[in-house]
Amino acid sequence: MGNAIEARGLTVELGGRKILRGLDFTVPAGQVTGLLGPSGCGKTTLLRCVVGVQQISVGSAQVLGVPAGSASLRSKVGYVTQAPSVYLDLTVRDNVDFFASVYGVSPSAATRALADVGLSERAGQKVGTLSGGQRTRVSLACALLSAPELLILDEPTVGLDPVLRRDLWVRFHALADAGTTLFVSSHVMDEAGRCSQLLMMREGSLIADDTPDALRAATGTDDLEEAFLRLISAEAPA
Ligand SMILES: Nc1ncnc2c1ncn2[C@@H]1O[C@H](COP(=O)(O)OP(=O)(O)O)[C@@H](O)[C@H]1O
Numbered sequence: 221m222g223n224a225i226e227a228r229g230l231t232v233e234l235g236g237r238k239i240l241r242g243l244d245f246t247v248p249a250g251q252v253t254g255l256l257g258p259s260g261c262g263k264t265t266l267l268r269c270v271v272g273v274q275q276i277s278v279g280s281a282q283v284l285g286v287p288a289g290s291a292s293l294r295s296k297v298g299y300v301t302q303a304p305s306v307y308l309d310l311t312v313r314d315n316v317d318f319f320a321s322v323y324g325v326s327p328s329a330a331t332r333a334l335a336d337v338g339l340s341e342r343a344g345q346k347v348g349t350l351s352g353g354q355r356t357r358v359s360l361a362c363a364l365l366s367a368p369e370l371l372i373l374d375e376p377t378v379g380l381d382p383v384l385r386r387d388l389w390v391r392f393h394a395l396a397d398a399g400t401t402l403f404v405s406s407h408v409m410d411e412a413g414r415c416s417q418l419l420m421m422r423e424g425s426l427i428a429d430d431t432p433d434a435l436r437a438a439t440g441t442d443d444l445e446e447a448f449l450r451l452i453s454a455e456a457p458a
């Protein structure tokens with residue numbers, strides 16, 4: 221399979237500041253690619269470019285063979301934002317049922333999506349009364365319903381307990397095995413090892429684009445957080 225995303229010289233300037241500094245990268249189809257980097261490095265901005273809701277200043281992003289934001293991508297790209305976009309005054313079940321009807325899938329698919337994110341027992345609860353992590357999972361369940369070709373997840377595991385985090389990563393890989401491309405951001409370096417392919421970012425630039433194993437080999441450490449630090453010190457010697 222080819223690439224789901226191809227970015228060339230991707231540059232975003234906001235308020236006179238370069239937020240993304242001419243990024244070149246590809247995201248292979250049918251795999252889980254991680255976008256790792258500290259808060260404020262530009263992950264959300266990059267994902268928004270791919271989804272087509274952030275204007276690109278210079279360069280380009282091709283998504284599933286067409287320019288990011290093309291109308292034909294609407295039904296093919298799922299996006300779960302960092303701040304969950306679900307209806308707070310509806311129950312969990314009503315939210316997934318609503319999105320199920322929007323995407324034209326059966327109520328049983330909604331039941332399955334709720335189980336996938338571990339929220340079956342919360343089905344009757346209003347989303348507004350859930351914790352932040354639980355709201356993210358409702359958003360994720362809704363995004364899963366559309367069965368997108370490309371699923372973009374902005375820090376989906378923030379605030380989740382370790383068991384649920386692990387279960388979600390297992391679910392991400394199951395989706396990839398079934399042919400979905402996943403592009404998942406995180407600022408938690410211990411999630412890097414769960415990705416098939418890694419993009420590491422710092423201050424608007426990419427410092428690595430590799431598999432976890434290749435990165436470990438290149439930096440001489442098994443610890444991917446340490447690998448990240450070594451890449452930084454190699455880039456800018458003190
Ligand atoms: N609308 C905006 N105007 C100006 N600066 C912005 C805007 N949105 C984000 N930024 C800045 O861009 C940088 C990257 O932000 P973001 O993409 O949200 O990073 P991350 O998701 O990695 O935390 C930050 O310094 C942030 O303050």
Ligand SMILES: [Mg+2]
Pocket residue numbers: 263264265302374
């Ligand atoms: Mg962000």
